[in-house]
Every structure is written in C-alpha cells, then in structure tokens.
Amino acid sequence: MFHKSQQEPGHPKSHCVRGLAQDFQSSMPSSSTPTAGNVLLASSRRRVLESTALGFGYLALRSLMGEPRAMGQDPTGPSTGVPLVSTGPHLRPRAKRIVFLFMKGGPSHIDTFDPKPSLTRDDGKPPPFELPRVVFAQQGNLLKSPWAFSQHGQSGLPVSELFPNVAKHIDKLCVLRSLHGSNPAHGGALLKMHTGSDQFVRPSMGAWITYGLGTENQDLPAFVTICPTLAHGGVNNWGSAFLPTYCQGTPIGNASQPAKQASVQHIVHPSLDRASQRKQLDLLAKMNEDFSKAYPNEASIAGQLGAFELAFRMQSSLPEIQDLQTETQSTLRLYGLDDPVTENFGRQCLMARRFLERGVRFVQVTHSDSEVQWDQHSDLYQGHTKNAAEVDKPIAGFLADLDQRGLLKDTLVLWGGEFGRTPTSQGNGRDHNPHGFCMWMAGGGVKGGFAYGATDEYGYYASEKKMHVHDLHATILHIMGLDHERLTYRYAGRDFRLTDVAGQVAHEILA
C-alpha cells in the first residue's frame, strides 16, 4: 500500500536521494510505534476520511474538520493505505484554478504564433539543417506559411490571420515559443503532455493538481474534462493511475459527441423521477444506518451514507452547469453559440467557465472531432483554416468573459496541442514536430503580451530558453502554488512526481 511521503521543505530535489533518507526512517520496525492514543486518533480520523471524503479532496474535508493545513505532516504514519494529508499549497498560489484548451492533433506553431520570415524566404528549398535522428515520416523541402502575420495590441506580438479574434487579446497572452517534448507520435505525445510520461501509465496533471489542492466545491468533482478524445492515451490522459480514485478527471461526454449531448455517465436514472428517487434513497439510508450500527468501528460502512447523498446532489448540480438557459443572448453570441461553425467548441468553453466559477479546480476542454483534428499532414491550408475558425471566436469570447467576471486574474488558461508541426513539407501539409512548438498561457500570474523563448530561424527546434514538457508542468504547478519537487506520492517503493526527475520553473513568465 502507498502512503504520502513525509517531506521537509528545502530538502534537496533529487527524488531518489530524498526518498533514501526518509525511507529508512519510515521502514523502521514497529518498535517506534507512537503512543496508543495518537494512533487511535490518527487511525479513526483516517478511517473517517477514507470513508467520508466522498471522493472530492481530502484537503477540503480536512479544512472542514478544522485541521490546519500543515504541509506534509501525515498523522497516520507510514503504513496506512490512504494519504490523509493533501499537500496543500507550498507556495503563494498565483492561480486558483486552471483550464487547458487542448487542440488535439498538433496545431502548427509556425502558422499561428511563431512567425518565421526565413521560412518564407527559403520556401521550397531543402532544409539547411539536420533532421532529427528519428522522424515520423519522410520529409520534403521547406514550406512557407500560407498565412500572413501581423502585430497586435500594445505588445505588438505577431499573430497569424488564423486567429483574428484571439489576436485582439494578445496583451493577455504569454506566448511560450520554445516548448519541446520527446515523442513524435500522437499517442506518446498526448500521454507526455498530460501525464509527463510516454512510456508508463502515470497520473495526469489534473489528478496531481487535484491531489495537491483538492476542490472548492463539495458537490462537484475537482477535475472535469469536457469532450475528451478516447484515442491516443484516452482515459490515461485524465486518469489518476496510482493516486487515489477521487483525483481522476470526470469526463463530460467524449469527442464523438456534440457538446450539447455530453453528460456524465449514469447521471440520471433511466426511468425514475427525482421525487421518487429521493424517497427510495431515504429508505436506503434507513437500511444502511441499521447495518452501520452493527459495525460501529467500520467508518467506511458509515461513509456509504454520505456518498449516496452527494451522488444524489450531483444529479442536479452537474446538469445545472450544462444547462445554458440562464446565460444571456449576448453571452451566447460572445462564445459563438449562434454560429454552427463555433457552436460546439463555444458551448464547451462556456461550460468550462460555469465549472470554473463553481470552484472546479481543473477543467480541460478538448477540440477534437471524428478526425485527428489539427493533424494536417496534407491540406494544411484547408484543415487549419477550418480548425482555427471553430475555436478562434469561442476562445476570444472565453477570455473576454473570464476577464469581465473577474475570474481571469486567478484562472490559468493554457492553450496548445501535443506538439507542433514541421517547417518542412509533406505534400501540402506538415508532419509532427515535438522538437519545437508553442503554447500560450493567459490569466493567473503570467505576464501578458509576452513571448518567452524561441525556436530556431526555421522553427524546427526549440533553441532559446528551451521549455521541455516537464518544465511546462513544473511551471504550471508553481503557478498553482505547488512545488513540483515536493508534490510527490509514494508508490511501489518510489516517490513519484509529475515531473519525474526533471522540470525547471520558467520564472521569467511570472507576472
């Protein structure tokens, strides 16, 4: 069984070294057992938490119980099965919640936010640089961007014609131009982006953040993902792996469904109305109370009661969020719900705002359809035009709406795909490029109108202030108030981190 590791602030960062010191402590024989009273208290508290946390964040529950947010002090000792103490913020949080606008398939950085004049100049010529050792497929000559770039906002940062509406918000964006990853295939790259590992099943970043921070709303999951793709890593991209189950993302529909039909599985009874079900559950509660009285020391049995109650409440709280009737016409227009082209993604973004304002910690919105959406190996012009048209207005509306509601200042918005695309051609398209690509952030604690890092002059490799996916993760956690080296979980004899043994925070982008 695993347990939350005990950590001391300021301990050196290599996980192995740290694990070494503490593990020899924690694996001491039981002669060092604390006094019986403490153990009883710890144990019963652990049992209460284990059974009544209802799956939505130990941290929140602990604060309800009036416990201090002491960091990394696990009163249950090393041998218990449940990590009682969520780490809680290690640092001053710059954002309380995060939304990831994920563009499945790999949008091209050099056609959106990272202009390359040299590419235009040398269009059609063979690449004057070495290609990576392992490439996904045969690559052609240099291919210039079919879109013109122009400068926008006070900052004058360039944006291509693909994003005319997002460009109006450029002064809110922090464009990260030096991202790089390690896997050139969709599956590996999606897993890397979402979990930090393209080889093993590991907890997703939403699960880590949920584990670290819990939730602000007891009636809702802490982590939801709206219309995620089931391909290329699927559930692993929002799964909790070895973290507790409550950390996993709750999917609202999937990429095969229009956002309008997306819902949480089993959220409605197939035939019974609400009032009747209320009566049924009241009866069930009485039956369960009898049983739990016979087992007064089994807190998990008592915990069933609360869990049923919360499930019942979720049946109204979740659909209520998805019901957009209370939104004004102008809001609906702002997100593009009046246009079939933007309706679907606009609805996803608007739902995201409604989740965020109700305290959901991590919301992912996936732009993916029945194709690999942004994956233009051919027909770059046509494909990217269509994709950008579907998301440009909704994203701009989302940013404006968050801003006007005062949410943007403590919400971190992250935009991007699993990789970028090559400056070299594949017919009239571009191949996958994990060696250099861009993403952008906005809101909570990052500099607006700011570009960080750079790719080389053609946009193939990240070259300046390189930001590996691990560095991105470290930075995101930092913005959320979590130290990526201290947010660890003991599993199979090792302290795991979202960033494995790497990751550096890009302090320069912080406002």
Added chain:
Amino acid sequence: MREYLRWTWLLSLSLVWTLLLGYGSQAQEAEGLEYFETKVRPILVEHCYECHSGMENQGGLRLDHRMGIERGGDSGPAFDSVRPSESLMLRAVGYQDSDLQMPPSGRLGDAQVAILEKWILSGAPDPRTNPGGGITEDLSDELGKPKGMSIQEGQSFWSMRPLGLVSIPTPAQSDWCRNPIDAFVLQALESKGLRPAPPASDGELLRRLSMDLIGLPPEPSEYRAFEQDTAPEAIDRQIDRLLSSPQYGIRYARHWLDVARYSDSNGLDENIAYGNAWRYRDYVVEAFNKDKPFDRFIEEQIAGDLLPDASLESRIATGYLVLGAKVLAEPDRDKLMMDTIDEQIDTIGKTFMGMTLGCARCHDHKFDPIKQRDYYALAAIFKGTKTFGDSNYGAIKHWNEISFATQEEKASLKSIEAQIAEKNGVWTKLKNEAIGKLRQRVKQQAADYLAIASTLTSEATLNEWQNAGQELGLHPRVLANCRRYLDNHRDTPLFEKWHAAAGLGDMAGIRAHYLALFERVELEWEKAKSTDPQIKRLEDPELEAARIALSDAGGFLAIPAKMEHALDDESLKQIHELAEVARVFESSAPDESSAMGVGDKGVVDGLAIHIRGSYRNLGEFVPRGFPSVMITPGTAPIFGRQASGRLELARWLASPSHPLVARVIVNRVWRWHFGRGLVETTENFGVLGDRPSHPELLDYLARWFIESGWSIKELNRLILSSASYRMSSVHPEPESALATDPENRLLWYFSPRRLEAEQLRDSILFASGGLDLRLGGKSVPLRNRQFVFDHTSIDHTKYDSARRTAYLPIIRNHLFSLLEQFDFPDPTMPVGSRNTSTVSLQMLVLINADWIVDSAHRLAERSEAYSSEAPGRIDWLFEEVLGRRPEPYERQRLLEYVMGDPDESSSRWEQVAHNLLVCSEFLYVP
C-alpha cells in the same frame, strides 16, 4: 564539413594555448588556474551547479570539484585526459549530439563554449581538490551518489534469506487453535494482550466462504442445508464443494489476472484489440480449477514454448509475457524493444519476486540489492526473445502471435478479409461519389460563389452564409470557405479583380467577370483537348491560373474535408448505415486461430549496460544471468548454448531454493483470503516494502506450500480451516484492541470487506436470477488488432452480456464504468492488492446504471411470482438477496414503503428490490 572546420579550429586554438603556456610549468599552472577562476568557474557556477553540485548530482555527475569532473557521471568521465578533444563535456556543450546536450535549457553562448573548450584542451586545470559538503551520508558513496544495499547485505535481508525451518509456537490458549496458523496468530495476539474474536455465525461464515472462493453469495437453499448439517465436518464439506466448483477458477483467475495485468486491448498510445488474449485468460481459469502446481504455472508462463513437453496450452501461457501495454507507434523501434523488455522485467519482478527490478534500468537500485548489471543480465534473455511479430499496420507494430490455423482456415480467412474490404468499399464509394457530385455542382456555380462571397465578411456566421446563398442553392460552408480563402489570398492575380470589385460592392461585376472568364477557360480547354488529347496546360497565363484554381481541391472552392460538413442528411444517413454494416461485419468476423505468445529469436549471450537507460549510451558488457543477490554465492547460472535462456530463468524461479517466489505467492493467497497480506505491499518485498506482520508464519506457509507440491487449493484449505479465518467480524470488546492495533494487523477479528467490482456485479445478477455462469471463450466484441478507438472516440464495446464479470471486455484506457469506479486495478501494472475507495461516482453507478435497474426489475417480478401477499414477498426478497429473514421492524418498514403509493406499487417494489441489491449489508462481506 562543418564538423571538420570546427575541429580544425579547435586544434589550432589548442596549439596557440600550448605555445602561450609553454614557457614554464609553474607559470603555466598558475595561469591555468587563473584562467579557471576568472573564466571557467563562473560559467560552471551559473550554468552547471544547479544540477551538478553538492547533493545534486544528476546523471551521477558533479562538477564542483576536480574529482567529480575526472570521475564523471554515469556516462563516463567528463574530461578525457588522454584525448581532451574527445571529452564528454565538450560534446555536451557543443550541442552537436542530439542525445547529449548541456545545459538542457539551451546552448551556451559561443564565447562561453569557447572558454570551456580552451580550458578542457589545455588539460582542465582545476584547483578544487576537496569535494564540497553534502557527501558524508552513510548511504552515499564518497561523491554523494546514493547507493543501494550491497549484495552481501541483501542476502541477509528478511525476504532474501533462505527459507529455514520454523518451529510452531505454543501460545497459552492453545485450545483455540485449529491448525498451526492459529498458533502463530494467537501468540502474536497474546504478546500484545489481545484476545481473538469469537467464531463467526454459520450464516456469516458461509457467505464469507462463498464470496471468497467463488465470488458469489450462497443460495437460500445452501444456507438452509448448511444450517441443517450439524456434523462437525459440515464446514469442510462446504469448503470442498466451493473449491471443486468451476466458478472457483473464475474467481481465482481474476486474482491472478490482476497480477498479470491482463487486458483485451493494448491501450497505451494506440488502443487496438488483443483479440486473442482471452486464450490466456481461459488458460488461467483452467489452471486454478485443476490446481496446476504453481511451480509448473510459473514455468509455463515464462517458458511454455521451451519446455521439453511444450504443448499448445503451455505456449498459450506465454501470453503472459506479451500482454503488457506497449507504445506500439513508437517510431524509434530500438527504444520500443528496450521499453518492452523493461515492461517484461518489471512485471516478472513484481509478480514472482516482489521486487521492483525496473528501478535498475538506469542505475543500480537506490534501495534494494539489485544492480544495473543484474537488470541487463536479465534483459539479455529477453533480447533473445521474440515479443513482436513481423507485421505492422502503418506506424503500429504488431505483437508476436502463435498461429495454429489450418490451411483451410487460412484460405477462408482470405475470403473474409476480401468481404471486409468489399463492405468498406461500398460506403467509401458512395461517399466519394456524393463528394464528387457536390464538387461538380460547385464548380459549375463558381462565379456565383465568388459573387455571393463578396456580400458578407469572414466574420459572418454560417447561418448568414446560408441565407446569402440560399436563392442560388449554394453550399454555406463552401461559401464561407471561399470568402476566407479570398481574404487569405489578396495577392493572387486571379482574384485582384474580385478584391477591387468587392471593395465597391459590385457583386454583379464580379459575377459577370468570372462567369466570362470561366466560360473561356472551358471553351479553350475543350479546344486545346481536341487538338492535343495529351495537353497538360493552357497557353494563356490568366486562363491557366483560373483553370488550376477551379480544380484545386484545397482552393477557393474547397469542399469541407469532413464528410458531415459536406453532405446532406440523407446521403449521410445512407453512408453511416453502410459503414456500420461494414464495422459490425468486421467486429464479428472470425480471427485466425492464434494466441499471443513469445518465441525464441536467437541467443543473446549478454548485453552492454545502457547508461542512464539509453540504448545509445553503452557501458560495460554483462553476460546473461539472474539477480546476484538471489543466487547462492559461487553458482553462476549455466545457459544452454542454443536458446534465449528463458527456460533456465523459469526453472530458477520455480525452484524450491528461490528465496522470494514461495514467500510472495503464499502472501498473495493470504491477501486474497483476508483482504490484506502478511506483507501489505504484495509487489514489494524490498527495503521500501512493508515488513511482514507475522514473519515466522509467512516462512512456515512458504515451506508448507512447497512441501504440498505447490498446491494452491491445499493452501486455501489450510487457511480456511484455521480459527483465524473463522473469527467473527465483530469483536465484543473492541476498545482496547483498537487502541493497541487499530489496523487489525494482528488479526484480533475478521475485517469486513466491501465487495470487489466483479463480486458486486455477479452477486447482483445472481441474486436477481440473471447471471450466466458459463466458462470460457472469446468475449471482446472486436476482431484481433481492430481499433478499440480510432480518432472517432466512439466506444463500440458493449457490456450488456449476462456472463460473469471476468468475461466482460477489459479495455485499457476505457474500462467498463463499474470497474472504473469500483477500484478495478489499472490493467497496465501488476496489482496484487486492490484499493477500496468510497466515492460518489460509485453511488451514481449503484443508483442509476441500467443493468442494476434491470436486475431490480427482474427481482421484483420474480418476487411477485413467488407470492401475491406483500409480507411474503418481502420475506422472499430478503432471503434471496441477503440470505436471511427480515426482522419484524424491517418487514414493517418495507411494507409501509410499498403500500405508500398504491398508484406506483410496481415501481415501489422495484425500488425495494433495488435497495436490497445495493444496501450496505449486501455490499459488505462480514
């Protein structure tokens, strides 16, 4: 060429440096050191120390003292004193080698690189002789590198000591003991002043045994028969009945399948069906049912193809090695190979030895006495093993399969393949025709599109375009695309006229101009064709540009790529229906008779250590072998010259002298019976794992198990016969025991357990009379290697079968909701100890899932058939579901509920039935 220039430059530079320093060794040294202090040290401090100094020694490298640089890290010395120009440090900062680039955040400036080059080429003078702080920890070597346990220390670690003879203790209250297990348990309790709980009631015990051994509750008649059987051996008769039930194999196989990370799909990067995995699953069910000796079970799974008496059955067993999740689309095939070997080593380590061997891939194990040499000694054995097949689907590599199809079967499969292709051809043809027609129509109206495109802007919504083009029957998405295209191609000469006229709002002018132009194109093209049928282009540049634009599939008249955006509802409906026909046909088409399994690829008699786990950074060569801590000193394994070495590995694991294997499996069996192992960390018997709560008992059982001929059923019987297993789940005086042992590790009562996912579903279906108890056969509704999910994200997997849950598809990445919510383990890693969580999403399943609502309906109907009187119905329901009669107050409460709304009476009965099926009493085994 660039490389050549670079080194020429470096050489000349070093020559200059040597000349400069050539006038005297002392001065030379002083100057060198000064150069270090003024130029080099600042660079090291600023760019390298963060990761390579003090306690930080990433890659095993420290750069904050001379010894660190000379000794270097895992990849070898940073500085090569013999050939300085080949020093690793130069390679790293040079950024020419994609596998070694430092600092990782970006290349240093040219000037800084030049300073380091100059320093290294001049012999790397360095005054820092004394390593800094942070390196004196006992568990680190002199350079601060952490080191795991030594082999010698490891051999005396509790789990790796040879199994000795254990004497059975004699506790005071020995009349409580039914067998030796109890003596160990009771002595531990007595030493803490604890008393065991009284025996469980008959009803309690029968339900516990039945759930434990076959995963189903007893039937009411079985309760009655047991109550009436007053013979002392009544319980043993029940145990025998349950152990000989074929349902036992299903329950026990599922335990093992958790450990073997069984799945019906790959589900890592690409989720394609393991359409033949079920043969391994059925093999495991059968193995447990016939109580296959566990040592043989080990040998078959690891080397079933190499055994002298290898059979189809034993070859199917090697599916164990192939079942893991793989990054099938990994373009770096060498990496894929080593990653897969890693998965195999890690799985075998955890499954059989309780060792996290995977930790030694990049470096010596940080805690356990497993060295990197041990890892690559094992890796060589698997490098000689064939885990992948020879075929692939695009970027997706196929795993190895053993075919046993006849020639006739192969021929009939060819015809099935052809039928699949034909059925797919039907709908794609229809689709292409529909798109072709649309393209033709759009082309004919090209001038109209250009004209109407000028009436709105790119900002217009699709509805607005729809209105604008309605009169002329224009396709709104094509129209919107057209306008966007024009905006993005302002400089294209062909559209200069359009932009000029659009600016003036001259729609009519646009139409007239382009209509005329396009007519001319057509005319000229016809004319040219009639003179030269081979003609490729028109002479007139304007006409030629127009001709190309008109036929450019991605041009101003582009048809939406997504079929759903291009075609009308009726065509789409037809195409979707035909595509579904093809899909269903393919999903249910027979697979080739084959099984997942390995073969020998060749002899790999050793491997070079992969430094930092990279196959591109090779170190010392290691001959194939087994972890040295687990072999008797001085007896290195001897491998056959002709084979991979898997057979030797299997036999070594299955030998009585292996210190870990028997301990690990008896602990698993204990876990399956009690809900917690004597060692809680069933996959980790290493330094970071749990220590056994009853170490002598564990060793006693391990030895006893080997003596029994490795019989799992004998071990079951021993444990089930103990008084320890037969205790009540309620202790009369829990307070003092809770204070001493709150986790019940010493077993002062029997901890009640929530049903596992399979027990839960099977019991609900069983109690409501809807469970199909048949064994075996393919149950995943997909053809082998078919995509579970392609990018459509449509889940075609159905879970509406009435069969036992062990036969529902296990789809990695997208488990059945019941399994997902009720702590089914991640089927990518060996798990011997499932969690029990309580989360609200579970309750959503319990109150709303169709299959539970249907079960409640069926149960309510059956109760009506049994009795038309309400009290009788309630009593019947209680007995069917909970195995007991209701208390009077319980009967009264349910009576009031069902009578509470006469209009909804049948619904109320269903609700009562539903509540019984999901109430805590049903969900927990006492």
